[in-house]
Amino acid sequence: MSKESKLREEICTVGKSLYERGYTVGSAGNISARLEDGWLITPTDACLGRLDPAAVSKVASDGEWVSGDKPSKTLALHRQVYDRNPGVGGVVHTHSTHLVALTLAGVFNLEGILPPITPYQVMKVGRIPLIPYRRPGSPEVAERVAELANRVRGVMLERLGPVVWESSVSKASFALEELEETARLWLMSSPQPPALDASALAELEKAFGVSW
Template sequence: MSDPRTDLAAAGARLAALGLSPGSSGNLSVRTGDRVLITPTGADLAAIDPDGLSELGLDGVHLAGPRPSKEFPLHSAFYRRDATTRAVVHLHARHATAVSCLPPWSPRSAVPPLTPYYVMRVGQTPLLPYAPPGDAGQAEDMARLPFPFRAALLQNHGPVLAGTTMARAVEAAVELEEVAALLLALGERPARLLTPEEAGQLARTYDSPWDDHR
């Protein structure tokens, strides 16, 4: 059985190696029972100490370890939204952050269905209105959104994603960055999107959150 602490450290190293976590930006967490292990404030994802994580309750109360990342309210909100969530990834990845500065494609997804893998691995990704980093109100607004999603873009800030495992959360983060890069590369040119029927079939097959955006 894998160790959630070492899984988290390995995920941070991979995301940093892919260039998705510049400097000391970004934060990761995993849920273990009724507790959450999260990277401490100012942590470098390339060099996470598995034994130096902060420990929180599901309500966000600091229980042990160093001071947690100020983004812990976002992590707590995802764990409260869905009991199957076991990992949360927040990054300042370049292309996804750039897309967070643009108008959203629809009220429920900042990103359109450009590729099947985006629909399969990420699903609809709402744009949350700008708030200062660590803002608890933004996290509460996200927790109350009345439709399904496992990823969101924080306006002018970056992506946050949840998964039933750390591996799936990381996979979704990588896929979101890729589709964001494709969206920016297309620019103003008209692009062929997946049809509602095509996206809907993928969402049903892969149990991915995607509403009919017509």
């Protein structure tokens, strides 16, 4: 099986898993992967739970639609991430319930939608900034992502959902899931827990080479 075929299968496997566990519904969300000669991205208005590997869109490095169904309109946003991070191999965007609810209720702050409350949040996700609401597909969102893409591992689009990137599609999905779980813990806790203190953060940074 070629590398491209494996990536097509990975996109479909991850999409189905996210959909079946309620991380996205209907035709919301999209997934992309880097190729040597361009990108793969889920088609526009596709259900992540019912993806066909052959129908996943292929787009060349110059932006030309090569094969598969019509590519998602969010490709411009994904490309901002890839263009600024040579090590990024996959980008995942969902409309995850607890993260969207967090933006409706009020995030911790604009620079970090959640305080560092669990070690795996710090290790696997890091600080996630909020991008204020703009309509889906707005070029302003892509411009803001371009400013942040090489400083963080993801962003939160107000009222829409998280966009998370990593070295592979699967790893991007794992980080997104960790972020959604942290939002769920934060929203369900009363009183809300204190953040990990400076010494705990410093220990995690030293042991795992991460930065909060």
